[in-house]
Amino acid sequence: MSLNLIDLIKGQLGPALISQAASQLGESESGISKAISGLLPAVVGGLANNADNPGVLNAITGASSSGILSNLLGNSTGNSLITTLLTSIFGDKLAGLVNSVAHFAGISNTSTNSLLNLVTGATLGSVGKYASDNNLDASGIKNLLGDQKGLLSSLLPAGLSLAALGLDTEKWFGKAKENVESVASTAKDNLAEKAAVAKEKIDVTRSEIKEDFHNAGNDGGGSVWKWLLPILLLALAAWFLWKQCDKKKTEAGTVTGDSVTVTQDSSVVSDGTTTVTKVEQDIDLNGAKLKGYLGGMEDKMIAFLKGEGYKKATDDSALKDIWYDxxxxxFKMGSSTELEPGSETQLDNLVAILKAYPDAKIKIGGYTDKTGDETINKKISTDRAKFILKWLSDKGVGSQVVSAEGYGSEFAKIPATASDAERATDRKMAVRFTK
Structure with missing residues (x-):
């Protein structure tokens, strides 16, 4: 499987940098995040589309020793190498690209242009470092860039079309078209094969039934088979179609890239060594029903409270190591004040639990992954924890929240060099009981 450069570069564009850029440019963090999500695939596509250009290769090999990654906001602004490179790969489409992304993200063209320089610097630095660490020559870098084309079109965010960027879809993201055609062809072949197998099964069954019908007719029982034969054929066809639909339903819920399998009412998350199954169900809260997961946060907290584990704990030391994620x-990427859709439901569940057990007190913790500046990570995680504290206070249970603290990446376990999907486990919010 080809290396996904997008994941590699995202390690340099984490929440800390987004917060910094938002402050420096005077834009919202959500707008900065949206702009980066549109610019990054375009820049990588531009490099991939110009992999034969000596200027591109020289910029990448030179970036590894330039120290550009050490201060992206400072080193990317006004960098003549980046400006020349962008003009070379985008040409007269550069202004259109900036304008389209600015409109999509809801930020100014000036801010978008600065972010384009920043993203380009992060891209050059990340690819240059990877090439240096893996001893890639010009040919190796060219092949690495060429492998990206098949990955890029699917990475553009919803609401930002390729046409809006003014880029030639087939030229810029060529392999994506080939991949789609290949998948379509494979699906067509599989469907034809399944249809042929079904036909064969029905023909064989029909032949057998005809033989039985003939024998029965010789015995005077043909009148029964005249109405039974069509019913059996219809039942067989219905059974086959049902099996195929059931199989498709299972296959459609499988995401191989992130090792997550989702069925109608459950999800299975594997970290390579353990597998945790989460099944959505009604969680009983003293007669009330909360929508949650079997073994999820609500289920565990309620079980602990019902089992009088909280009452039996004499001080905080008995509770400090039991966190509920x-x-x-x-939160939306880079934001400390905007929740992703659906987050309020679980916060409402926490409110219900605290109201059902008014003597229980909790502490809120915020965590980030290992990317970015640790000082900023600590601030973001603290701000997020305090946001939840305010949210709970507005719902009338603030007196039961003893404190809200951000730990940054202090307890993160996944290396900063891992993919964004892998590092996601370290970016979380959690609560624990306290005295």
Whole structure:
């Protein structure tokens, strides 16, 4: 499987940098995040589309020793190498690209242009470092860039079309078209094969039934088979179609890239060594029903309270190591004040639990992954924890929240060099009981 450069570069564009850029440019963090999500595939596509250009290769090999990654905001602004490179790969489409992304993200063209320089610097630095660490020569870098084309079109965010960027779809993201055609062809072949197998099964069954019908007719029982034969054929066809639909339903819920399998009412998350199954169900809260996961946050907290574990704990030391991670409370990338859709439902569940057990007190914790500046990571995680504290206070249970603290990447386990999907486990919000 080809290396996904997007994941590699995203390691340099984490929440800390987004927060910094938003402050420096005077834009919202969500706008900065949206702009980066549109610019990054375009820049990588531009490099891939110009992999034969000596200027591109020289810029990448030179970036590894330039120290550009050490201060992206400072080193990317006004960098003549980046300006020349962008003009070379985008030409007269550069202004259109900036304008389209600015409109999509809801920020100014000036800010978008600065972010384009920043993203380009992060891209050059990340690819240059990877090439240096893996001893890639010009040919190796060219092949690495060429492998990206098949990955890029699917990475553009919803609402930002390729046409809006003014880029030639087939030229810029060529392999994506080939991949789609290949998948379509494979699906067509599989469907034809399944249809042929079904036909064969029905023909064989029909032949057998005809033989039985003939024998029965000789015995005077043909009148029964005249109406039974069509019913059996219809039942067989219905059974086959049902099996195929059931199989498609299972296959459609499988995401191989992130090792997550989702069925109608459950999800299976594997970290390579353990597998945790989460099945959505009604969680009983003293007669009330909360929608949650079996073994999820609500289920565990309620079980602990019902088992009088909280009452038996004499001080905070008995509770400090038992944290309950939110399953569905997530902030938008780089933001400390905007929740992802669906997050409020689980916060409402926490409110219900605290109201059902008014003597229980909790502490809120915020965590980030290992990318970015640790000082900023600590601030972001603290701000997010305090946002949840305010949210709970507005719902009338603030007196039961003893504190809200951000730990940054202090307890993160996944290396900063891992993919964004892998590092996601370290970016979380959690609560624990306290005295």
């Amino acid at each position: 939110f399953d569905h409370v997530n």
